[in-house]
Amino acid sequence: MISFSKRLFLSCASIALAISLSGIAKAQGPKIEEGFDYRVMPVPQPVETKGKVEVIEFFWYGCPHCYDFEPELKAWLKRQPKDVSFRKVPVAFRDDFMPHSQLFYALEAIGKGDALNDKVMYAMHKENKRLMTENEIADWVASQGVDRNTFLAAYRSFAVISKARAARQMADAYRIDGVPTIVMQGRYVTSPSIAGTKAKSIVAMDFLEEKIRKNNYKQ
Template identity: 75%
Template sequence: MFKYLSIFLILFGLQHGAVAQAPVKVEEGFDYRVLTITQPIDTKGKVEVIEFFWYGCPHCYEFEPELKGWIKRQNKDVVFKKVPIAFREELMPHSQLFYALESMGKGDTLNDKIMFAMHRENKRLLNENEIADWVAAQGVDRNAFLATYRSFAVLSKARAANQLGNSYRIDGVPTVAVQGKYITSPSIAGTRAKAVNVMDFLVSKVRKDGYK
């Protein structure tokens, strides 16, 4: 009896495992979109992935843990970039903040803290003084930050980020672009988890297509 029970459990386990590990179905037009005009990418022979985001977006904040986990398990042929989008002129300070910290080598350290401050501590960080005060409280020299924040280079990057978003026809965030031609997001795919599965699918597709 125990012999037959063991065989049954093994077979059930194998069958159950096969179901659990079945590949997720990904469909063009439902889970991702193909851009009408392919956008140029900066790195040849690799997979370029861009997340268009906004610090103040609650959906971006919620997506961040899944996104970080996805980034950590990528091969070296995947190049990931974050691009801030300001859908209104009054939100441009957030894009400037992103590029100022990036220029100072502080982005990786402070980006998560900024989102936490905005979404858990109800800070808006929308005017220069408030932003500078907050950054200084994180141990960054206030005057050095302001000089970088106001610089032509940072202002140009913030404007260019919006132009790039327009080229990709970004109308909501977070949105992920792969290889300048594919677009997906939690809202397009339906859930954050499904969006991550779609990103895996698209990266594999680009590899199979010879990084085209």
């Protein structure tokens, strides 16, 4: 017969094991599956930097889902190591959205992208600013303390217009049909709509990040 003390020990050990396994399962998070939580592009696109995990967010200033996803994306970026390379690419699904892509690259050109990108989205989604024309855009940028003429010179420049057009071509090459969309290593595609929720898409990004590292950053 097993003594009471031994039964108590075995019982405690079983509970401890159950808690331990539960903790492992929790740490591992939900299962991530190809075709459900992310897709693999049939033709991988070239990455800009070798030896890094390349992450691209295709977005549009006027997209409410992009605005809604921004806090989770920023939190994810804050905990990434130096081998993660991130950039945003504006998408213009229609010709009348091209001014927003020019706005993005013009702010980048004058060194105001980091300071004003969030404010652009806040203005559009919380203050009902449309910012669809050059004058509307320039007036708003000037209201943020930026010299209007300096901004317009960048906005109208060949370099900025070329980048906006290239971004549109890039979105076509990546077959982007909705935003926000995250593409990792020019190959793996996920988003809140693909994964089902914002939280699940972040878990998918973590999964893909480790997958890319284990594959030595290859595509």
